[in-house]
Amino acid sequence: MFDVDIWQEIFSTIRKNKLRTFLTGFSVAWGIFMLMILLGSGNGLSNGVKEQFAQNAVNIMWMWTGETSIPYNGLKEGRPIKFNNQDYDFLRTKESDIEKISSRYYLPGDILYSYGKEYGSFETSTCYPSLKDMENINLTTGRFINEMDMMEFRKVVVIGDDIKKALFKEEDPIGKYIRIGGVPFNVIGISKDKRRNQDNNRQAYIPFSTAQRIFNGGDRVHTFTVTTSMVKTTEEAEAISDKIRKDMAKRHDFDPNDKRAMGSFNMLTEYIRTMKIFQAINLFVWIIGIGTLIAGIVGVSNIMLILIKERTREIGIRKAIGATPFSVISLVLLESVLITTVAGYIGLVMGVGIMELVNMALMKAAAGGAENVFFVNPTVDFRTAVTATLILVFSGALAGYLPARKAANVTPIEALRDE
Amino acid sequence: MISIQNLHKSYVTGNNSLHVLKGLNLEIGEGEFVSIMGSSGSGKSTLLNILGVLDDYDQGDYFLNGKKIWGLTETQAAITRNAMIGFIFQSFNLISFKNAMENVALPLYYQKISRKKRNMIALEYLDRLGLKPWAHHLPSEMSGGQKQRVAIARALISNPKIILADEPTGALDSQTSMEVMEILKNVNDQGITVIIVTHEHDIAAMTKKIIRLKDGIIGEVITNGDLQLYRDRVKSE
Incomplete structure (x- = not known):
């Protein structure tokens, strides 16, 4: 062979x-080229949206409380609902669908941050160590809050990059003390959100336990941040939030349907919904791509059939002087595979190349600070390219099969009969 | 070399069956120079196809070089043709996009002989037929006589036992026809059995044995001694 x-x-x-040959090859090249462009664009769109979600864990869920809006169990509406530390213990130990949990206590009033002569007003996130994973908090230096900080009510703080710039300028803040509402806190780490949400860089993280004790929180919890089990369907995700809501309603005597008493947002539902759309888009892209490719293959097959018809006499001669059916078949099949593979590969390289160029342009734009939200890394991964190549070789063989069989069935007598 | 007993062959098209060969018996020895004649419809093309292992038959026996030709697969038939038989056709049947040397070398390609070696052998055969200067010409750049000589070289290159020539001079003028027959006679002198199908009497008269087919059986066999008489008869006709 x-x-x-x-x-x-x-x-x-x-x-x-x-x-x-060129025209035949072109139709195959075009098919693959379009497939690559479509797949790359689909990936870019999907990556862009994924990146949006990636600011937090995709299975994150927030819960907060308000006042009841529906009378319940003989209790009047307008009653304030408040989470507390017992709710934390309950959620952590009794709710099997909750994986990680962090409480947050909002510091009262306007809290001023200061270091030496510098000062400013920043957002304070009081949290458990688990928040780091849930909100994908990225540390440039130092460490995040840990269990020891929590247990010993340590006055430590992780400051956002903008706070560091505002208070410390060029100075290294690690180990220094800043005042938060007049109380000195030891800086243990600096966080930086490299993504789009610049607000996170104006945020400081202090241990929840410390915050509750120092700022007179009692056992009050304002919000819970949790991650839930990764489920596959929106129904399952909804079921999880409903279960939690019902349990909390029971604990605090409010109607489970009362959205004002307790609010929540389940990211996973949104994530699953969005990913479903992208799966559909991806499927659609493949269907169109394969369709275009089939048109190309039919073209090759057609041309090969005509070619066989034209070459009937030649094949007859070959058979008369000793060509075996196998050698005839391999001749036709290899030609078909060769045309499709070479042409398809050219299309593949051009398609991938264009998407890479687009990617380079996007990266350049992003480095220049351009806000580009919905198109990230619009390229085709290696596996898809390999799959496409295999499809090509296979389709080449497919395109050649019918003509090759026709060629093998040429009888020398008929082929050589003088017109 | 060739031994045929009671050979039958019919062609079936739709509901019609055309009985072409009707119990034909034929013996051709090694090194014979035979021509097969007959009017159209007498079955000479059919016989040639069966002799050339291009077609099968319905009934009877066909032994080629002592081996019974029956029930071969296409691949076996191809191998048999390649090893035993050299074909020469009226319309030369050279492959148009291959030059003379490549055309001649083609049978050796199917014997899996290396390109270099088979091209060398092909050049040798072309030289023997006085065509070496044309080795790199395409068939379209050659005259009819040259093309037929290339075809003969191609038929000879695999060292066949038998040369089957179907109207080898049918597309040539009489001068060139004589030259081609001369070459075939030389081939025969080297011990290769040559069988020519023709309807031209003067061509048949140059062979050593004439077999006349009539209605699917052998009508008349004219051999050596009688051949002179036959020649005279043809001339007077």
Whole structure:
């Protein structure tokens, strides 16, 4: 199969029919090219949206409380609902669908941050160590809050990059003390959100336990941040939040349907919904791409059939002087595979190349500070490219199969009969 | 070399069956120079196809070089043709996009002989037929006589036992026809059995044995001694 002769045979026929070979190859190249462009764009869109979600864990859920709006169990509406530390213990130990949990206590009043002569007003997030994973908090230096900080009510703080710039300028803040509402806190780390949400860089993180004790929180909790089990469907995700809501309603005597008494946002539902759309888009892209490719393959097959018809006499001669059916089939099949593979590969390289160029342009734009939200890394991964290549070789064989069988069935007598 | 007993062959098209060969018996020895004649419809093309292992038959026996030709797969038939038989056709049947040397070398390609070696052998055969200067010409650049000589070289290159020539001079003028027959006679002198199908009496008269087919059986066999008489008869006709 790999001897030089058969290739020479094939090349001599291709050379004889340059235009026809080009046109045939072009339809295949175009099919693959479009498939790559479509897949790349689909990926870019999907990556862009994923990146949006990636600011937090995709299975994150927030809960907060308000006042009841529906009378319940003989209790009047307008009653304030408040989470507390017992709710934390309950959620952490009794709710099997909750994986990680962090409480937050909002510091009262306007809290001023100061270091030496510098001061400013910043957002304070009081949290458990688990928040780091849930909100994908990225540390540039130092460490995040840990269990020891919590247990010992340590006055430590992780400051956002903008706070560091505002208070410390060029100075290294680690180990220094800043005052938060007049209370000195030891800086243990600096966080930086490299993504789009710049607000996170104006935020400081202090241990929840410390915050509750120092700022007179009692056992009050304002919000819970939790991650839930990763489920596959929106229904399952909804079921999880409903279960939690019902349990909390029971604990605090409010109607489970009262959205004002307790509010929540379940990211996973949104994530699943969005990913479903992208799966559909991806499927659609493949269907269109394969469709275009099939048109190309039918073209190749068609051309090969015509070619066989034209070459009937030649094939008859070959058979008369000793060509076996196998050698005839491999001649036709290899030609078909060669045309589709080479042409398809050109289309593949061009398609991937264009998407890479687009990616480079996007990266450049992003480095220049441009806000580009919905198109990230619009490229085709290696596996898809390999799949496409395999599809190509397979389709080449498919395109050649019918013509090859026709060629093998040529009888020398009929082929050589003088017109 | 060739031994045929009671050979039957019919062609079936739709509901019609055309009985072409009707119990034909034929013996051709090694090194014979035979021509097969007959009017159209007498079955000479059919016989040639069966002799050339291009077609099968319905009934009877066909032994080629002592081996019974029956029930071969296409691949086996191809191998048999390649090893035993050299074909020469009226319309030369050269492959148009291959030059003379490549055309001649083609049978050796199917014997899996290396390109270099088979091209060398092909050049040798072309040289023997006085065509070496044309080795790199395409068939379209050659005259009819040259093309037929290339075809003969191609038929000879695989060292066949038998040369089957179907109207080898049918597309040539009489001068060139004589030259081609001369070559075939030389081939025969080297011990290769040559069988020519023709309807031209003067061509048949140059062979050593004439077999006349009539209605699917052998009508008349004219051999050596009688051949002179036959020649005279043809001339007077």
